[in-house]
Amino acid sequence: MTAMASPSLSAASEEQEIALECRNVGKDYFRHNGERVRVVREVDLKLRKGGFLCVLGPSGCGKTTLLNMVAGFEQTTEGDILVGGKPVNGPGPERGVVFQSDTALFPWLTVRENIEYGLRIKGISKAERRKRADEWIEQVGLTQHTSKFPGELSGGMKQRVQIARVLASDPEILLMDEPFAALDAQTRNYLQQELSELCRKSGKTVLFITHDIQEALMLADHIIVMARAPEKNIKAELHVQMPYPRQRMNETFAKLYNRLMDEIDNPFKGSVRSL
Amino acid sequence: MKTRKVTRWKPAALLGSLAFAVLWQLAAWISGPAFLPGPVAVIKLFFVQLTTPGYLGTVLASYQRVLVGWGIGSLVGMVGGILMGRYASLGQFLYSPIQFFRVIPAIAIVPILVIWLGVGETIKYVIIGYGVALVVAVNIADAVQRVAQVRLQAARSMGAGPIRIFWGVLVPSVMPEVLKGVRGSLAFAFMSIVGIETLAAQDGVGKMIWNARVLHQTDVAILGIVTLGLMGVLADLLVQALFRLFGYRFMMRR
Numbered sequence: 081m082t083a084m085a086s087p088s089l090s091a092a093s094e095e096q097e098i099a100l101e102c103r104n105v106g107k108d109y110f111r112h113n114g115e116r117v118r119v120v121r122e123v124d125l126k127l128r129k130g131g132f133l134c135v136l137g138p139s140g141c142g143k144t145t146l147l148n149m150v151a152g153f154e155q156t157t158e159g160d161i162l163v164g165g166k167p168v169n170g171p172g173p174e175r176g177v178v179f180q181s182d183t184a185l186f187p188w189l190t191v192r193e194n195i196e197y198g199l200r201i202k203g204i205s206k207a208e209r210r211k212r213a214d215e216w217i218e219q220v221g222l223t224q225h226t227s228k229f230p231g232e233l234s235g236g237m238k239q240r241v242q243i244a245r246v247l248a249s250d251p252e253i254l255l256m257d258e259p260f261a262a263l264d265a266q267t268r269n270y271l272q273q274e275l276s277e278l279c280r281k282s283g284k285t286v287l288f289i290t291h292d293i294q295e296a297l298m299l300a301d302h303i304i305v306m307a308r309a310p311e312k313n314i315k316a317e318l319h320v321q322m323p324y325p326r327q328r329m330n331e332t333f334a335k336l337y338n339r340l341m342d343e344i345d346n347p348f349k350g351s352v353r354s355l
Numbered sequence: 356m357k358t359r360k361v362t363r364w365k366p367a368a369l370l371g372s373l374a375f376a377v378l379w380q381l382a383a384w385i386s387g388p389a390f391l392p393g394p395v396a397v398i399k400l401f402f403v404q405l406t407t408p409g410y411l412g413t414v415l416a417s418y419q420r421v422l423v424g425w426g427i428g429s430l431v432g433m434v435g436g437i438l439m440g441r442y443a444s445l446g447q448f449l450y451s452p453i454q455f456f457r458v459i460p461a462i463a464i465v466p467i468l469v470i471w472l473g474v475g476e477t478i479k480y481v482i483i484g485y486g487v488a489l490v491v492a493v494n495i496a497d498a499v500q501r502v503a504q505v506r507l508q509a510a511r512s513m514g515a516g517p518i519r520i521f522w523g524v525l526v527p528s529v530m531p532e533v534l535k536g537v538r539g540s541l542a543f544a545f546m547s548i549v550g551i552e553t554l555a556a557q558d559g560v561g562k563m564i565w566n567a568r569v570l571h572q573t574d575v576a577i578l579g580i581v582t583l584g585l586m587g588v589l590a591d592l593l594v595q596a597l598f599r600l601f602g603y604r605f606m607m608r609r
Contacts, residue, residue: 151512188527198513
């Protein structure tokens with residue numbers, strides 16, 4: 081993999097419909113002392129319809145901020161974000177967000193009621209709501225837990241509810257901010273496989289934020305490596321050709337893993353002296 | 356937050372109550388019933404009084420004051436707290452006055468309120484409501500600010516507008532704190548009632564306790580105290596039952 085300039089994406093993706101495009105996106109924050117810090121810098125990216133793009137990077141590289149801007153929770157300081165060709169101006173139901181924290185669920189609503197929430201806002205009839213919710217409940221394997229409250233579920237089950245809640249509203253793009261980061265390794269593996277399958281079946285477009293190289297390699301057809309300043313924000317990118325369902329323990333996977341490992345910057349590199 | 360359950364009467368709790376009663380009875384025997392009437396004497400008096408309209412009227416008068424004052428105070432506190440939490444500038448605007456009034460006990464404002472409002476029922480509601488509203492408002496304002504940002508974002512990204520977010524997400528999110536605050540402030544209401552009835556009432560349990568002093572009726576005074584405790588326990592059980600009936604989904608663990 082070479083750290084190629086981001087606009088030169090493969091010719092194949094140019095022909096396909098673009099679901100999400102970031103053009104020279106930048107974001108400034110002010111620190112407590114008033115100092116201006118640029119967290120997201122000159123980000124250009126294109127996500128084709130039906131694609132699975134992972135943004136991979138260490139904490140503090142601005143990847144969550146990027147997702148928040150795409151979601152419309154935060155405004156860009158610079159540049160444009162286009163979803164389906166239209167500029168993003170605040171949150172919208174065509175972009176469904178899955179959060180890392182399960183506090184994003186509504187603890188006073190049952191599993192089914194949580195999943196119906198977006199449909200209720202859209203004004204969909206009760207019978208139709210229930211039908212669609214139950215379909216997604218089955219898809220994520222929670223049929224036994226339909227009338228439980230989130231507080232009665234495990235962490236993995238809660239993330240399944242979040243995923244079903246978003247998918248039930250049928251968004252054009254799924255925005256996922258490290259949704260499996262707080263889960264144990266076993267559950268995380270299961271959910272990665274299930275998500276991958278679910279996305280391929282439904283043809284959903286996904287923007288997935290993670291700091292986990294294995295996770296990116298399991299899920300994405302396209303990986304963007306983000307780095308902290310002063311390095312270029314999009315440091316490298318990689319098109320993953322491995323067929324789905326993917327396996328961790330093979331040579332291609334290991335090679336790609338090592339290459340990405342080298343690309344991800346370690347802020348403490350060189351600070352540990354050899355004894 | 357864990358689902359709240361009624362504390363059950365476990366053997367140890369029963370034993371504790373018994374030990375307390377036995378010690379009390381012993382102390383009563385040693386000191387003589389005129390100085391300290393024992394539990395048996397008080398229970399006897401309780402059953403005698405139960406049949407008199409005077410005692411029941413006294414209890415009902417106090418109960419009505421506590422419940423009305425507490426209800427009004429809770430409502431004002433809830434609305435005020437949610438608004439203060441939601442609109443930071445309002446919270447800041449009210450911060451100093453609230454900190455100021457928080458340390459002033461209800462009893463301290465009784466004299467001035469007697470001048471303004473007289474000694475009718477209004478003053479009782481105001482005094483009880485005052486303390487309750489402050490406690491509830493401060494707790495809820497804090498809870499509103501601690502509502503998970505991602506939950507609000509999730510609702511927004513699913514297309515919820517400001518009104519839906521307020522009523523459908525913010526208010527239910529703080530319901531556990533509302534219920535906790537409202538229940539906790541019930542004790543506060545009972546503490547205020549004695550003060551206000553002592554100073555500015557013709558009847559009520561507070562007055563009954565205070566009047567007992569004049570005739571040296573130690574048993575009546577203690578019956579008054581016991582009555583207050585029983586009233587509080589009963590009201591708390593009632594509130595808990597109501598919460599379980601109507602608010603169970605808001606008491607779910609997060």
